[in-house]
Amino acid sequence: MTTMTFSSTSPALRRTTGLTKANGRLMLRNRLNLAYGFVLPLLPLAFLLVGDRGDVGSAGMALVSVIVMAALFPVYYNVLSMTVTRRDELVLKRIRTGETRDLELLTSLALPGVAVAMIVGLGAIPLALALGAPVPVNPVMFVLTVLVSALVFAVLAFWTAAWTKNAEAAQITSMPVILLAVVGQVAISFPEEVRRWIDLTPGAAITDLVRSSWLGLDGPSTDPSLSFGETWAAAGQPLLVLAAWAALAAWLAARSMRWEPRS
Amino acid sequence: MDNHTTPALEIRGLRRTYGTGESAYEAVRGVDLTVERGTLLALLGTNGAGKTSTMEVVEGLAAASGGSVRVFGLDPVADRAEARRRTGVVLQVSGFSGDLTVAETLEMEAATVTDPRPVSEVVALVDLEHRVDTKVLSLSGGERRRLDLACALLGKPELLMLDEPTTGLDPESRRRVWELVRNLRDEGAAVLLTTHYLDEAEELADQIAIMHAGRIVREGTLAEVVGQQPSTVRYTTPDGETTTLETEDLQTTLTEVLTWAAEHGVRLSGLDARHASLESTFLAIAGTPRSDDTPATDASTDDLEGAVR
Incomplete structure (x- = not known):
């Protein structure tokens, strides 16, 4: 019976699913990692308790932090350490002698983390509302933001893995991307000329997307002015920034990816 | 083709x-x-x-x-x-995640193979039936190597490439791998x-x-x-000098040496004649x-x- 289902699905899909299942299992077995992935990103929602109910400032800070941390912990850090660990274990090398294609192998490493980020992002909606956040202006765009952020940071993880010597070194090599992710949030206090450059970081793009999609905020403004329709247009530039980062990271990763431990 | x-x-x-x-x-x-x-x-x-x-x-x-x-x-x-x-490949060094069990590892592998053998069949082939629920981390070196072989055999390969498949195995495990390879x-x-x-x-x-x-x-x-490669004849004469001769025709050379020794009454110690x-x-x-x-x-x-x- 199982064979029937198998033969009717595409081989590429079956390979990717099988590998994803194993990577998911390994992720679930690492309890500490899992706690970091699920719990840590939701902690910033506590900011909502500080401000008044419906306060845009604290809601913005809380929600942006949730999504940036969801992109960083379950996705970026997790995918980076899984890729480096599987490489050190020579699992990647062995799998590559078989029928599996490289893209399928990488997808299987990214999917478990992306799934956790999606669960965190979706779970944040009722939690934030319960804690007094305003109702999202464009929930579809918000969910899309979570998905796109997760994918971009998965690709950034592969690029980092390409030049990370081993799992230990990942603590250091992850720094540049972590900086790219968090600089967007502190940028609001920076002068205009600096901010224009910081707007080009993935972190700033996520900040813009979360603030416009959920709160209807236009750029650094603290006044919710965007309508549902306008939030789509406001998403254009930050989405383009994220796409550019993904393309750059994918190009760099493809050029320099290593499948065996460095000797 | x-x-x-x-x-x-x-x-x-x-x-x-x-x-x-x-x-x-x-x-x-x-x-x-x-x-x-x-x-x-x-x-x-x-x-x-x-x-x-x-x-x-x-x-x-x-x-x-x-x-x-x-x-x-x-x-x-x-x-x-x-x-x-x-094709099926066994690399020089095994590549497994220690936290997956033998069965989970083989399930994963089977998903990547077109028309795989049933996992139970391949486990029996390499004598790992009693270890299916054991984490790879806890396997002995020999068991790990047999799991490598199991992965390579899932796809019923017509060409097997084995890079030092028995390095580090105890003599009994080596024999078992030999038997398996010979059968294939x-x-x-x-x-x-x-x-x-x-x-x-x-x-x-x-x-x-x-x-x-x-x-x-x-x-x-x-x-x-x-x-x-030439055969060799080696002997030590009573004066303590050791001679090694290389020859294509071991029988003739050996006969000549022995005849010479008999004629001269020389006792050869450490006489050794062998094919390459x-x-x-x-x-x-x-x-x-x-x-x-x-x-x-x-x-x-x-x-x-x-x-x-």
């Missing part, structure tokens, strides 16, 4: 160079090898001879700098999907095997190829490979300096890759 007379593996003029320019090092220098269906070829060589560099190209993990590789007449790059479906060969699979154990080659190989300094320097059946063995052949080759314009190194290919990257 593939009729039943096409060899399982055909390597022609294979070259592999690491690095470029001044630091370039050619690890494989024009290798020709053929593995017919239902036969086992043992590829022997010293460390750094280029075995693993050759294997990596055949396995599809690295590109050749020159020459060609055909698997059942297929190009492993252009016809990747079809070629991979018919007898059922029609072609096997390319590298090993450091000469008895393994003697035990299993239909064909033996000895690689040295990037080239195949001897090739043939065990008898042919050893036959190219695979070991003496191998050692003679390993002792030959590389005919090479760059200085000889003992570096393994791993070291070399590290050095040039």
Whole structure:
């Protein structure tokens, strides 16, 4: 019976699913990692308790932090350490002698983390509302933001893995991307000329997307002015920034990816 | 392309160079090898001879700098999907996640294989039935190696590539792996095997190829490979001098030595007369300096890759 289902699905899909299942299992077995992935990103929602109910400032800070941390912990850090660990274990090398294609192998490493980020992002909606956040202006765009952020940071993880010597070194090599992710949030206090450059970081793009999609905020403004329709247009530039980062990271990763431990 | 007379593996003029320019090092220098269906070829060589560099190209993990590789007449790059479906690989070092059980590892592997054998069948083939729910972390070295074989066998490969499959195994595990490999060969699979154990080659190989300094320097059946090496007669005369004679005709030389000793009333101690063995052949080759314009190194290919990257 199982064979029937198998033969009717595409081989590429079956390979990717099988590998994803194993990577998911390994992720679930690492309890500490899992706690970091699920719990840590939701902690910033506590900011909502500080401000008044419906306060845009604290809601913005809380929600942006949730999504940036969801992109960083379950996705970026997790995918980076899984890729480096599987490489050190020579699992990647062995799998590559078989029928599996490289893209399928990488997808299987990214999917478990992306799934956790999606669960965190979706779970944040009722939690934030319960804690007094305003109702999202464009929930579809918000969910899309979570998905796109997760994918971009998965690709950034592969690029980092390409030049990370081993799992230990990942603590250091992850720094540049972590900086790219968090600089967007502190940028609001920076002068205009600096901010224009910081707007080009993935972190700033996520900040813009979360603030416009959920709160209807236009750029650094603290006044919710965007309508549902306008939030789509406001998403254009930050989405383009994220796409550019993904393309750059994918190009760099493809050029320099290593499948065996460095000797 | 593939009729039943096409060899399982055909390597022609294979070259592999690491690095470029001044630091370039050619690890494989024009290798020709053929593995017919239902036969086992043992590829022997010293460390750094280029075995693993050759294997990596055949396995599809690295590109050749020159020459060609055909698997059942297929190009492993252009016809990747079809070629991979018919081959199984055991790498020199196992690659597993310690936190997955044997069953979970094989399930994952099976998902990546077109038309896999049932996991239960492959587990029985390698004698790991009692260990299916054990994490790979807790397996012994021998069990881990058998799991490697199990992964390679899931796809019912017609060509098996085994890179030192029994290194580090206890004698009993080695015998079991030998038996398994022999059975697969007898059922029609072609096997390319590298090993450091000469008895393994003697035990299993239909064909033996000895690689040295990037080239195949001897090739043939065990008898042919050893036959190219002279026999030796060794003795010590009463004055304490030891003589070693090399000869193509052991019987005649030995007769001459004994006749001479009898005529002169000399007592020979430590008299030893023997045909060449695979070991003496191998050692003679390993002792030959590389005919090479760059200085000889003992570096393994791993070291070399590290050095040039």
